[in-house]
């Protein structure tokens with residue numbers, strides 16, 4: 001058992017349905033890895049003991065949400081669940097037009113289309129998520145990431161490490177008159193689930209307005225961002241998370257939402273916005289690629305579960321418990337001397353791989369290696385956010401590696417208990433003690449774009 005003794009408060013829910021998980025043998029896991037071409041995305045989920053691959057689509061829904069599933073109105077057009085969802089999103093965000101999509105990346109694709117992105121345009125973010133980047137780059141548009149430089153130093157403890165560098169934003173917009181959108185990711189997943197402050201949001205908003213540039217949120221984790229503002233930003237301690245969310249949204253022209261995170265659902269997304277012309281373009285395209293605009297690739301029941309999830313995710317006792325679970329996991333690992341990115345993020349704890357495995361060069365993908373041993377030895381699946389995911393092969397054939405190599409332990413919502421967290425802490429603590437034995441890995445197939453999903457590897461013996 002872990003000797004990290006701070007206890008979590010009891011969760012603000014009790015268990016009604018369980019899903020068994022099974023620990024198989026190390027030998028079996030070794031075989032599975034070989035068959036999976038050493039890519040953890042190829043491992044059958046049934047063979048994973050604790051799955052920290054993602055917090056996306058992995059939430060446990062409440063009885064209220066499951067009850068909503070039974071109320072699905074499966075009419076092709078204008079189903080009643082759409083109107084429930086529309087009303088709730090309008091109330092939370094203040095945006096007039098609500099367009100459901102089957103998940104976040106569909107929303108990304110649609111906005112790229114509606115903004116007519118092409119080679120002559122540029123999109124700016126604090127940091128993009130990988131599918132967002134892929135959607136924009138596929139349109140031909142250029143991208144710039146302007147998160148504050150402290151975000152790349154894993155040991156600087158800053159309250160709002162997801163903030164945009166405002167000075168740089170202003171300079172770049174002055175030099176380039178082709179900025180088609182500013183997309184602020186809240187919280188910044190790529191940087192370790194770090195929040196953006198209300199102040200920073202308001203500054204970005206001012207600049208966007210001044211230069212008449214559409215300003216959107218990538219709002220996948222908007223509720224967690226709201227809670228961080230409540231905890232950390234002056235004058236917000238007495239606000240409800242829902243009030244903070246409303247204020248945040250009021251600064252932007254709209255949002256793209258992967259509801260698989262802070263929608264507390266297993267599938268779903270939406271676009272919220274005020275601009276009538278953009279909404280019209282999106283809806284027209286929707287019919288071709290996603291479905292009729294009132295269901296957007298989802299069933300009526302999914303829309304209902306999402307509407308209800310959006311209400312639950314803003315409840316303070318839920319957010320407080322979620323925050324404390326993440327703190328517990330992160331502090332437990334720190335207690336075992338495991339190097340992690342600080343401060344601890346809203347949905348994930350991120351291992352600083354270069355400090356964990358300084359003996360493995362980036363060209364041998366240390367983060368990827370770490371995820372493989374974590375699975376082989378302990379049955380835990382985590383995800384590399386580093387050299388495999390973000391390296392670029394340059395024209396001369398050499399690699400350009402990203403500034404950070406992280407292994408993300410993403411915590412599904414309302415799924416794991418303190419005992420599970422103890423198991424994770426103890427396992428990674430033990431692995432850290434034996435880190436010298438871990439070796440690098442060789443990539444033998446590189447598909448290029450979004451390579452982490454399908455790349456193949458071989459251990460370096």
Ligand code: F0G
Nearest residue numbers: 054056103104105129189218220258260
């Ligand atoms: N934006 C952010 C910030 C995300 O984290 C994700 C997904 C998306 C957009 C895309 O949404 O998956 O619904 O199409 N992130 C997941 C993750 C996959 O594991 O972080 P989607």
